[in-house]
Amino acid sequence: MASELRVLHYLNQFFGQIGGEEKANIEVSVVEGPLGPGRAVNNVLKGRGSVVATIICGDNSFVEKQEEISRRVLEIAESYHPDLFLAGPAFNAGRYGVACGALCKAIQEGLKIPAVTGMFEENPGVDLYRKEVYIIKTPKSAGAMLEAIQKMVGLGTKLLSGQEIGTPEEEGYFARGVLRNVLFGRSGAERALDMLLAKLKGEPYKTEVPLPKYNRVSPSAPIPDLTSATIALVTDGGLVPKGNPDKIESLAATKFGIYPIENLEDLRGMACEVNHVGYDSRYVSEDPNRLVPLDVMRSLEKEGVIGKLHENFLATTGVATSFMNCQQIGREMAKYLQSQQVSGVLLSST
């Protein structure tokens, strides 16, 4: 990186020293050099670089004309040839936080330079942009400005140098939701014994993976009259028509399929295969009724125990499926089944 670092800084109307809420509708303007918190940026950089220009925009203007403003800011930014883009920090100011996040994202994509901002955890900009943008964690109040700027500049210069970025705890940013293998100084076995001893002695310990928090889901009310109900078969055992026409993934599935069984008495009459890497599927391949019990359900249908067996069965692959995708697939299955007046499901899993 030759000579001095060129930093471009974005501020809202307030930190840009134009005015308060009454100036929230001002358009984009640019000023040479640093303004307000930008001076702290220069102090932290200590001659390694400086804020070459400060872009200011009103919080309302941004929120109302996001695309247009982002384009304008990108144009201005290009003309300054910056090495690094800093926005805010926005602390708990919501519109400002959204602007900072959106502009960091636009700049890093458009100019291919690092961009860093800072916000308080309740700022809506955090959840919107944390996956794509490095957002330094700040307290609620702007009294913490200097520390926030120090962390933003620190992270920004690290990104520029290509150094490996540390964990969220080390660098002070909101976790972006990327998992990575790391190397600890002690082996997994040593760490396990260390942790067990700490637990037994009442000393502090920190789990390497926290327990998940699941919502409690209230079960539906019982089916009032099974003999008149339409029941559907659903499975996560990965049973699909031969050739897997819907290309459901055999691991970490993102979708499900709907497959006809209308005229079948027995699933051995279906050309099918098991598409699932999580269990020994030999026995299901031999007789798919073991996974999707069509034969037994037909008997129950004939005997009048259930009103009707739905003409399709639903299948997905339940191995290493992400929690979010499980919820999404479940929701979509339920939507389909409701549209078919299905009132109950036999869900078979492996």
Next chain:
Amino acid sequence: MRLDIASVEIRDIQFGNRTTVDQGTLVVNQDELTGLLAKDKRFASVELYLARPGENTRIIGIFDVIEPRAKIGPGSNFPGIVDGLNRAGSGTTRALKGASVVLLDQLIKSTDGFGTVIDMQGDGAELGLYGRNCHLVIDARPAPGISRYDYLAALRKAGCEAAVYLAQPGQEMAGARVQTCELPGSGVTEKPDALRIGYLFQIFSQQYDTAPGEAVLYGGSTVGMLPTIIHPNEILDGALVKGYAETGFDTYTIQNHPMITDLYKRVSRDFVFAGMVIANSSVNDNERARNALLTAGLFSSALRVNGVVMTKIFGGASNIDLAATADRLEELGIKSVPVIQVVAWESNLGDVLLFNTPSLDAVVCSGWIHQPTALAAVERVIGGRADGPLKEANARGEIRIERRYVRGSINNLGASGAGIAQF
């Protein structure tokens, strides 16, 4: 029961006229060893290759890695597989440190890509466990028409036989480092308030296709096995081998068991290695619930522990047995810490654990199995074939595989410093 493991350091490997260790070089009589292994009619052919640290070489399609070891004096080598059934874990065992037998699986399923990989230099060597060892690679081809299970049974036997053959007592015993394993520690009297620690080792599951007579424990299958107590020396000394499926640990890491080794290291007046239980991971609910009860009972009444460390087999499903067991232990006032791996694709660390029982608020993770890992091109590939699913030519260039396929990079027993972080 006292076991002395006498280690000889190996820094190089060569073919030569006589199998011996010569000043740190393991010399292998290629014809003699090939002849020994090729006697098994389940093989159509046997070829041997050498791979050394730093070479621009990649080994693919691996079934198992085994440390060369042989009993000195009385004792059975790999009882039930090589020698007759006698208790493992006492006497003296010679180990060649820095050397391994690597078995190739030539009937690997096409869905498994290259299978697992050992790179002898570069990132792959850094990430895996075996890049710094000298390897004797056995490429045994299956006889025509043989079933996969018969072939794997033959491989299992061949690998263990080769491991014993290489480590047969020779002249060089001077300078051997001796690791003594005995419980209670020699000369250690425990204090009344010493902490008693146990280890739960999940050794087998029927989750993936298991074979009748699959050699796992003392040469036999453990299908249907109830949890049982075993002496840790038996585990270190050849009573247990990796089953047929990819368990998350090799026979090598069983022989060099990191948890057992660390437990032995910590033995003092304040720390008692109370013992260990081996158990299956179950594939049905009743069996799982029953095994959890029995395991907790063994730790409580027979081993009288305060806390248990646990390791698991395979991927996701086996977490459930550990959680069920931890709950039963908690009922008896015993705390647990498991070593698990992240098998999810979730990006949020708060969503990946496969249990939420409050008794497991202290968990160690030995890695995320799916991380995409790029390995640079190499000059030489050992393993694979010109045709078939495992095309050797494809493995020569730069490859991108999931982290778990770098052999040893994610070890279920906690062998390396590997762990997980969220960024």
